[in-house]
Amino acid sequence: xxxxxxxxxxxxxxxxxxxxxxxxxxxxxxxxxxxxxxxxxxxxxxxxxxxxxxxxxxxxxxxxxxxxxxxxxxxxxxxxxxxxxxxxxxxxxxxxxxxxxxxxxxxxxxxxxxxxxxxxxxxxxxxxxxxxxxxxxxxxxxxxxxxxxxxxxxxxxxxxxxxxxxxxxxxxxxxxxxxxxxxxxxxxxxxxxxxxxxxxxxxxxxxxxxxxxxxxxxxxxxxxxxxxxxxxxxxxxxxxxxxxxxxxxxxxxxxxxxxxxxxxxxxxxxxxxxxxxxxxxxxxxxxxxxxxxxxxxxxxxxxxxxxxxxxxxxxxxxxxxxxxxxxxxxxxxxxxxxxxxxxxxxxxxxxxxxxxxxxxxxxxxxxxxxxxxxxxxxxxxxxxxxxxxxxxxxxxxxxxxxxxxxxxxxxxxxxxxxxxxxxxxxxxxxxxxxxxxxxxxxxxxxxxxxxxxxxxxxxxxxxxxxxxxxxxxxxxxxxxxxxxxxxxxxxxxxxxxxxxxxxxxxxxxxxxxxxxxxxxxxxxxxxxxxxxxxxxxxxxxxxxxxxxxxxxxxxxxxxxxxxxxxxxxxxxxxxxxxxxxxxxxxxxxxxxxxxxxxxxxxxxxxxxxx
Amino acid sequence: xxxxxxxxxxxxxxxxxxxxxxxxxxxxxxxxxxxxxxxxxxxxxxxxxxxxxxxxxxxxxxxxxxxxxxxxxxxxxxxxxxxxxxxxxxxxxxxxxxxxxxxxxxxxxxxxxxxxxxxxxxxxxxxxxxxxxxxxxxxxxxxxxxxxxxxxxxxxxxxxxxxxxxxxxxxxx
Numbered sequence: 001x002x003x004x005x006x007x008x009x010x011x012x013x014x015x016x017x018x019x020x021x022x023x024x025x026x027x028x029x030x031x032x033x034x035x036x037x038x039x040x041x042x043x044x045x046x047x048x049x050x051x052x053x054x055x056x057x058x059x060x061x062x063x064x065x066x067x068x069x070x071x072x073x074x075x076x077x078x079x080x081x082x083x084x085x086x087x088x089x090x091x092x093x094x095x096x097x098x099x100x101x102x103x104x105x106x107x108x109x110x111x112x113x114x115x116x117x118x119x120x121x122x123x124x125x126x127x128x129x130x131x132x133x134x135x136x137x138x139x140x141x142x143x144x145x146x147x148x149x150x151x152x153x154x155x156x157x158x159x160x161x162x163x164x165x166x167x168x169x170x171x172x173x174x175x176x177x178x179x180x181x182x183x184x185x186x187x188x189x190x191x192x193x194x195x196x197x198x199x200x201x202x203x204x205x206x207x208x209x210x211x212x213x214x215x216x217x218x219x220x221x222x223x224x225x226x227x228x229x230x231x232x233x234x235x236x237x238x239x240x241x242x243x244x245x246x247x248x249x250x251x252x253x254x255x256x257x258x259x260x261x262x263x264x265x266x267x268x269x270x271x272x273x274x275x276x277x278x279x280x281x282x283x284x285x286x287x288x289x290x291x292x293x294x295x296x297x298x299x300x301x302x303x304x305x306x307x308x309x310x311x312x313x314x315x316x317x318x319x320x321x322x323x324x325x326x327x328x329x330x331x332x333x334x335x336x337x338x339x340x341x342x343x344x345x346x347x348x349x350x351x352x353x354x355x356x357x358x359x360x361x362x363x364x365x366x367x368x369x370x371x372x373x374x375x376x377x378x379x380x381x382x383x384x385x386x387x388x389x390x391x392x393x394x395x396x397x398x399x400x401x402x403x404x405x406x407x408x409x410x411x412x413x414x415x416x417x418x419x420x421x422x423x424x425x426x427x428x429x430x431x432x433x434x435x436x437x438x439x440x441x442x443x444x445x446x447x448x449x450x451x452x453x454x455x456x457x458x459x460x461x462x463x464x465x466x467x468x469x470x471x472x473x474x475x476x477x478x479x480x481x482x483x484x485x486x487x488x489x490x491x492x493x494x495x496x497x498x499x500x501x502x503x504x505x506x507x508x509x510x511x512x513x514x515x516x517x518x519x520x521x522x523x524x525x526x527x528x529x530x531x532x533x534x535x536x537x538x539x540x541x542x543x544x545x546x547x548x549x550x551x552x553x554x555x556x557x558x559x560x561x562x563x564x565x566x567x568x569x570x571x572x573x574x575x576x577x578x579x580x581x582x583x584x585x586x587x588x589x590x591x592x593x594x595x596x597x598x599x600x601x602x603x604x605x606x607x608x609x610x
Numbered sequence: 611x612x613x614x615x616x617x618x619x620x621x622x623x624x625x626x627x628x629x630x631x632x633x634x635x636x637x638x639x640x641x642x643x644x645x646x647x648x649x650x651x652x653x654x655x656x657x658x659x660x661x662x663x664x665x666x667x668x669x670x671x672x673x674x675x676x677x678x679x680x681x682x683x684x685x686x687x688x689x690x691x692x693x694x695x696x697x698x699x700x701x702x703x704x705x706x707x708x709x710x711x712x713x714x715x716x717x718x719x720x721x722x723x724x725x726x727x728x729x730x731x732x733x734x735x736x737x738x739x740x741x742x743x744x745x746x747x748x749x750x751x752x753x754x755x756x757x758x759x760x761x762x763x764x765x766x767x768x769x770x771x772x773x774x775x776x777x778x779x780x781x782x783x
Contacts, residue, residue: 082695083727127721127728127730130729131732134733201715273761397701449763451677455739456738456739456782456783458738461734461739463739464682464739465739467676467678467680467684469763552618566694569695598695
């Protein structure tokens with residue numbers, strides 16, 4: 001009953017949607033689109049997060065719990081690229097935009113003609129960028145705005161393509177791959193700007209988010225994760241952390257000497273946006289190196305949730321989840337924005353499932369921490385977050401030394417740490433259904449041994465300094481779970497075990513369904529209320545892409561990119577090791593090559609013609 | 611299913627071991643250790659090599675090579691030199707690469723660009739985290755390629771030689 005206001009709004013949205021479909025097609029040529037309106041039209045998917053709030057929820061309801069069992073393949077499309085395929089296509093009117101990993105091909109497909117190719121863009125990039133990309137040459141998608149398609153290429157070229165012709169409107173360089181800066185994340189467009197982050201945490205790259213003018217690619221602002229206040233774009237008095245001003249030199253004070261200059265905190269995850277508050281949200285990644293002994297201090301503001309003013313970039317609030325990271329628990333995972341009733345009050349919340357295994361609920365207007373609980377019971381590096389506001393450790397996780405590499409020095413193997421470096425969840429985004437009030441989270445159930453040791457920095461060379469071995473969490477062989485989570489209480493509602501880590505982004509729909517993909521290659525549909533599996537289909541390769549849905553000519557479709565790779569592909573070619581021997585890094589994934597092989601394919605599903 | 615996979619793996623291990631029993635030479639010739647310079651072993655041709663005691667204790671360089679391999683090379687070449695979706699299994703490459711070939715590729719990089727894939731290995735010549743440990747990495751991979759050691763972290767390891775620490779300090783700066 002409490003959810004009634006949301007339902008009313010959704011109904012209004014659905015009614016609006018049909019009218020907007022026509023408006024959206026016309027707007028393509030009109031210049032400045034109103035993306036806030038476009039993203040509310042469920043027929044389209046105009047941004048990588050589906051909607052600005054990153055809920056990955058669709059109001060489309062033709063495919064339901066009742067009929068999903070009859071779903072069948074409508075058509076398929078090969079990208080011609082072998083490497084790992086993350087992200088998802090966009091759909092605007094009758095055109096679908098599909099991206100691929102390096103060489104970062106983009107296709108515009110005509111939905112009126114079974115996906116006929118309208119145009120193809122394939123940049124020429126220096127292949128020397130390939131080895132600078134940690135963990136495969138993935139790309140998480142393109143963004144749309146002002147009649148243009150924006151792509152952040154591997155070599156950090158940000159290009160704006162004419163959505164109609166595929167011709168380059170403008171092209172700029174955001175970073176220097178010679179120093180290890182690369183592009184893997186999907187851009188996001190807000191008003192007249194396009195936001196882009198950078199990858200390179202394993203190369204000592206200092207992270208940033210930059211806003212460029214969508215008209216000509218001119219830089220408007222850049223906010224770094226680390227460094228002096230002027231670089232961070234913070235106001236020592238007005239920018240807060242857990243309700244208090246962060247003060248002057250908040251980052252510099254937490255690093256030894258100049259280490260912040262090669263301090264990581266990269267920004268390769270997803271962005272979300274609240275139009276009412278005009279704030280952009282994202283997370284910063286791991287501090288460099290992976291040897292924590294070499295970088296004493298809290299290493300701010302790596303591992304941090306950021307809320308920035310979309311116009312100026314000025315940070316409104318920050319919250320560091322994992323001070324002085326000792327595990328490579330990047331904080332880049334998506335920030336999902338929802339409105340839920342907590343203790344009788346409707347709160348504008350931000351929900352984040354971190355690599356560190358904690359599910360956080362914050363007030364996204366103020367940055368107040370409301371809930372921080374483990375979303376995988378295997379998590380053992382912390383006993384929990386201090387929620388006592390008067391405690392000097394308020395908001396900090398209590399660290400278990402035995403499972404904290406570096407706590408007893410380097411050159412020591414710290415064993416049985418959960419989760420592993422890839423986290424209880426990685427970049428694959430979760431979904432939220434306002435119908436059930438639950439979050440749907442693809443998770444990893446993997447642990448590790450971790451030995452940190454001395455490493456030296458050379459620009460453009462890996463800056464790691466640790467060896468780690470991964471294996472399934474104790475008590476079973478399953479390496480993943482797909483869970484439903486209540487962010488108001490911080491509790492798992494149901495959990496579907498999976499043999500391999502779930503490395504695909506989820507999708508929730510008004511049809512009472514949640515979709516996700518598996519590393520073996522299955523697209524699955526489950527009942528949002530119970531987690532009961534209602535449909536599965538094996539696509540040509542393992543799925544590390546995100547499921548999306550759209551409507552074309554009055555019919556609902558579901559689509560997903562398959563094409564195994566990324567971190568999961570690193571162990572793919574190797575044979576399976578006995579996980580209980582505690583050896584064999586990524587050994588668990590190795591069994592994958594008995595199920596799937598490389599190759600990028602888009603599979604589009606529909607209900608059979610009645 | 612898990613059990614089935616383990617059984618399949620068991621068979622492949624058996625095959626590798628039986629093949630290994632006949633392989634007496636690799637890309638650098640006979641790997642037998644003949645000379646030690648403070649725990650750093652070489653073969654009859656002066657190439658770095660591994661030394662494994664009858665009780666399974668490995669020399670320090672083999673263990674150091676495992677650590678550095680796993681931090682510098684694993685993200686492309688996969689765990690334990692077994693390859694990934696986009697880089698070759700070095701346990702196979704070591705069967706035909708000489709120490710000189712190996713050194714040259716690590717320092718200078720390699721490109722293998724075809725219509726379907728672009729495989730690119732960076733030049734590590736200026737990367738201290740690799741070059742200061744290149745002999746250790748070579749020795750480790752040589753031992754893996756010759757099937758002298760199995761997957762994972764070597765558990766019994768000879769003491770760290772003083773000369774190793776000295777050379778490491780000098781090289782890493």
